[in-house]
Amino acid sequence: MNWTSFDTWIVVVGALCALACALPGCFLVLRKMSMMGDAISHAVLPGLAIAFLVTGTRASVPMFLGAAIAGLLTALFTQWIMRFGNVDRGAAMGIVFTTLFAVGLLLIRRAADHVDLDPGCVLYGAIELTPLDTVSVGGLDIPRAALVNGGVLLANLLVLTLLYKELKLSSFDPDLADTLGYSSQFLHYLLMTLVAVTTVAAFESVGSIIVIAMLIVPPATALLLTHRLLPMLLLSAAAAVLAAVTGHLGAIVVPRWFGFESTTSSGMIALASGLIFLLAWLFSPSQGIVARRFRRALDPPPLSNTETETT
Amino acid sequence: MHTESLSGQAVFPAKHTEPRPEHPPEVPLAIHDLTVAYHRKPVLWDIELNIPEGKLVGIVGPNGAGKSTLLKACLDLVPRTSGWAHIYGVPYRKARHRVAYVPQRESVDWDFPVNALDVVAMGAYRRLGWFRRVNKTETKRAMEALDQVGIAHLAHRQISQLSGGQQQRVFLARALMQDADLYLMDEPFAAVDAATEQAIVDLLRRLSGEGKTCLVVHHDLATVTSYFDWIVLINMRIVAAGPTAETFSRENLQKTYGGKLSLLEKAAEALRSTPR
């Protein structure tokens, strides 16, 4: 195996992207809206296509805007169908994102005559190619994807730091948030905007697979390891970075075991995050399957609900 | 008739500048013409209610009578079909700082990764406002609130590891943090142990001793007379409201619960057992 600066950049881009996703992902998971990440990431396709058809270029800014708007519209449409149609959230989400995805496919097929906008790249991305497209910053050639995802990560960090308390409150008890004057509706759409922007930034470079995996899997892993919100955010960040590093390593090493040449890093990063989840699932000190078996075998007094009952 | 020739503008003053009749600021909760409907089903009908200050008020009625909805409608949490609710003479959004709300325990996810102290500190969020974080002073006050409900030693425990009674106390402590004048509590006595129930009653008494007003949705007819100064009997509309001694009568209960004999017997027993 020969590790090059190429590989380093791939890992850096993957890690930045995973970090940017994991932070808003924690709140998605806590709000029981994990599938919203899935819906948004599929539904941005028409946004990309329309931006491309209108401007005629693959310049990032219009593409970014178009996709972010499409993502936000997914959240809006889902909410409307739920409210006005009295439809279950899952079904509303499913209808919205499949429809938008279909619209996107048609638009891309129409645009296919002019230039290649491969729907496949939306799904798998091309993380291997990101180090080729660099921007010179202070004499150093930095991949554009690293800058974009780093910027989004900073934005997410900023919003979460400023509104940590508000997001915590409205995720735990939206009614109380409303009675205290923090509009839970506003915070919901703010979070959706973050998810949409993060998803879109991650697209071009790493594809939507990583996005969904990174939005959901590291937070779920962290939730199995801790009972507090701040540690959960930190642990999911750690799990995200770990997945990016091991995922890319796996992409280089694993195919050889089966006699293949290579594979895509984004798929392997998703797999790595799944394996990290598996480890937490089995071996979490507090909630892991093994720990619980072990405790049951030792048969200690159960964590009591009555011992501390005082007046 | 001559109706065609008379426009609305001609008959009535074009502009109605007089302010709406607002209730005097000493009435903690005044409700006028309140109707709430979910889809087409009405839940509350034509509610008229004035809650006097400093009283410990029980809201009593059968299941589905709209007790919780009444509280939520006062807090703008459910849309009203008609009518208004004024808190100390003004709409709720102008009186947030004077109200604390204790929702039903099942309304939140107790697996949420926070501990008891975090939840209680949420009671200070309105005071803090946007962006500012929970500071040392508020943390100290949260500890004191937990101490007042007798579970200061559980401050750092994750909330899913608390018993039902302890979870209810966490909610009460959170309401205490809000430092309000009007407390709206939705079934605080539901599924709690006897010790917690007593602790809650003591706390309510203390609050009303300090001149605070407490509105408590309550289920257990047997304890109504011993807990509350004032009661509101409700079954989609107000059946009766007034001091417990006068209002908690067999006749009124029958109007509230209908012919449910077992319930009425229980109530009669309660009436007999309370010294008048």
Place this chain on the structure above:
Amino acid sequence: MPDFSDIFEVLLLQNYNTRLVVLSTTLLGIAAGLVGSFLLLRKRSLMGDALSHATLPGIAIAFAVMVSFGGEGKSLPALLLGATISGVAGIATMLLIRNTTKLRDDVAMGFVLSVFFGVGVASLRMVQDIPGASAAGLESFIYGKTAAMVASDFLLIALVAGAASLLSLLFLKEFLILCFDDGYAASQGWPTLFLDILLLGLVTAVTVIGLQAVGLILVIAFLITPPTAARFWTQRLLPMLLISAFIGGVSGWLGASLSALTPQLPAGAVIVLVAAVLFLVSLFFAPERGVLPRFLNQAALRRKEDRQHFLRAAYEIVEEQASGGSVANRSFPFEALLAKRSWSPHQLRRILRVARREDHLEPTPPGRLRLSEPGFGEAARVTRNHRLWETYLIQYADVAPSHVDRDADMVEHILGAELVRELEAKLVGALPDLSVPPSPHPFPSPSA
């Protein structure tokens, strides 16, 4: 542009090239509409989402296995078998996460969806490098490749879709009880685990055959959109199933035909869009639960209520003026009426305009109001009905809330003349028909 004869040829299945495609997507739509209905009622619509993504690794691995045994690797049944196996593994993982951790359904689904799909993408990329075997067509399972369908593929799809439809109709009652209340079903001795597995098995079957036709992302729409649309048309299960199957079938038939007529339009996307249009039509216009009929209904109800509230308020004002004496029609100030309820002056003026059109009001000097003779009669009638209704609610407080409609005017229809007379007797003793009983409120209203 295709001309009319082309259009009819395709729609009526006379064109050999498109016949198989259109028929198979139609059958697929019917089957998905039926199976998806249960999924919707079980509130697991997105299960199809996770499941369809989870099939991808199976396809890649099945291909690799076939190639390594010297095959060509493109046998559809074998690829679909691989898809089924990995789909089932996905479901198993989902259920395992849900049952052994505190994580919820949504997280379990998101996990399976993303990780399995990630593995699928990674293995797809690997097998593409296999020398001498072309894996190029495999990616079409993601977006669907309807055009490339041969007779044996059609037979497989028709067989599976038919079987899934038949089974879901056969187990109608069992699935209904499972979806409505699984706890109760279990307590009644129904094998809920078996039924759940059967249902998920049917979903898997439909998803897998849908992969070939519309691709794994758009097959999700087939499972979700028709049932959700059907839900707006009816409140009962069997009609819902049939409508859902119909919508699914029509989407498949129309969508595939349209795409056959215009080259470049991928069938899967067109089918989904047809289904989405049908959904929108249902959402807005379905008479039972559509948005527009509900809105109109509510507006009408509101007007009716306003009318009744106005008449009752006016009557009560006059009644208060009479202070116990016989109630006679007199004039009263606008403000008195305004204070009765929570109308804004603007609202009240609108209500009064309507009342004037109905001849319920007499011309009066500004600021004062007076009911007309017919208006007074109507006000007395409305007030009487309302009070009777309220008395009924009080007398039968335990049963009344279950059939409360806001419409006190219906008091005679709902309760019957017999009961109304009895209630009247309770309130005031024997009285002539149109007299108004006293208010049953035991306490004075604050506005008095």
